Amino acid sequence: QQPVQSPQAVILREGEDAVINCSSSKALYSVHWYRQKHGEAPVFLMILLKGGEQKGHEKISASFNEKKQQSSLYLTASQLSYSGTYFCGTESLEAAGNKLTFGGGTRVLVKP
Amino acid sequence: KAGVTQTPRYLIKTRGQQVTLSCSPISGHRSVSWYQQTPGQGLQFLFEYFSETQRNKGNFPGRFSGRQFSNSRSEMNVSTLELGDSALYLCASSLKVTANTGELFFGEGSRLTVL
Numbered sequence: 593q594q595p596v597q598s599p600q601a602v603i604l605r606e607g608e609d610a611v612i613n614c615s616s617s618k619a620l621y622s623v624h625w626y627r628q629k630h631g632e633a634p635v636f637l638m639i640l641l642k643g644g645e646q647k648g649h650e651k652i653s654a655s656f657n658e659k660k661q662q663s664s665l666y667l668t669a670s671q672l673s674y675s676g677t678y679f680c681g682t683e684s685l686e687a688a689g690n691k692l693t694f695g696g697g698t699r700v701l702v703k704p
Numbered sequence: 705k706a707g708v709t710q711t712p713r714y715l716i717k718t719r720g721q722q723v724t725l726s727c728s729p730i731s732g733h734r735s736v737s738w739y740q741q742t743p744g745q746g747l748q749f750l751f752e753y754f755s756e757t758q759r760n761k762g763n764f765p766g767r768f769s770g771r772q773f774s775n776s777r778s779e780m781n782v783s784t785l786e787l788g789d790s791a792l793y794l795c796a797s798s799l800k801v802t803a804n805t806g807e808l809f810f811g812e813g814s815r816l817t818v819l
Contacts, residue, residue: 594746621804622804622805624805624808626808626810632812633708633794633810633811633812633813634747634794634808634810635810636807636808636809639805639806639807647807679746679747681747681805683804683805687760687804687805688759688760688804689735689752689754689759689760689804689805690735690737690752690754690759690760690796690798690800690805690806690808691737691749691752691760691762691805692749692805692808693749694739694746694747694748694749695746696746697746697747
């Protein structure tokens with residue numbers, strides 16, 4: 593089952609904050625976040641693992657509630673470069689190898 | 705370091721034809737995954753290859769197939785094309801090959817239009 597992302601879209605002014613949520617009905621091992629700008633490839637942002645470990649490149653924070661199988665991505669003091677579509681990808685406990693089930697995406701537009 | 709390279713970038717086919725898409729992973733990456741991206745269904749997992757073997761498979765019909773070569777390059781083939789196969793096909797490579805999913809590096813995709 594595909595994870596559910598909310599909201600579907602959000603418009604921000606530069607400097608404002610936003611939260612993107614990702615919810616799964618399955619028990620998860622990890623949640624991954626990617627951002628895709630129009631016409632470009634999705635780019636890795638962060639992995640959140642069961643047990644609390646996080647791995648990421650950018651100054652974007654996220655959380656993973658293992659009990660609720662929910663993850664949230666926090667866009668703090670948003671910049672114009674944060675615009676794009678954000679996807680969460682989930683990995684179930686029984687999965688092995690590189691396989692993600694992606695949510696429908698959240699479109700983020702940051703205006704000056 | 706070169707990224708993931710996909711060819712062709714754009715192609716147009718007619719219903720009933722077949723198509724082969726190619727993906728060259730980042731040097732040293734041995735896992736290659738394929739995803740289909742459409743406006744209606746989003747990003748959907750097709751399959752993953754590692755060491756020339758299909759390790760994972762998504763819920764797509766048998767018309768969708770793939771393979772991986774000894775140099776980790778991968779191809780996917782779609783036979784008997786249908787209008788609904790029009791999509792952006794993304795390839796992703798990963799350095800992580802054990803246990804669970806690592807960071808995926810995506811190519812820019814091959815945009816297939818079926819007429």
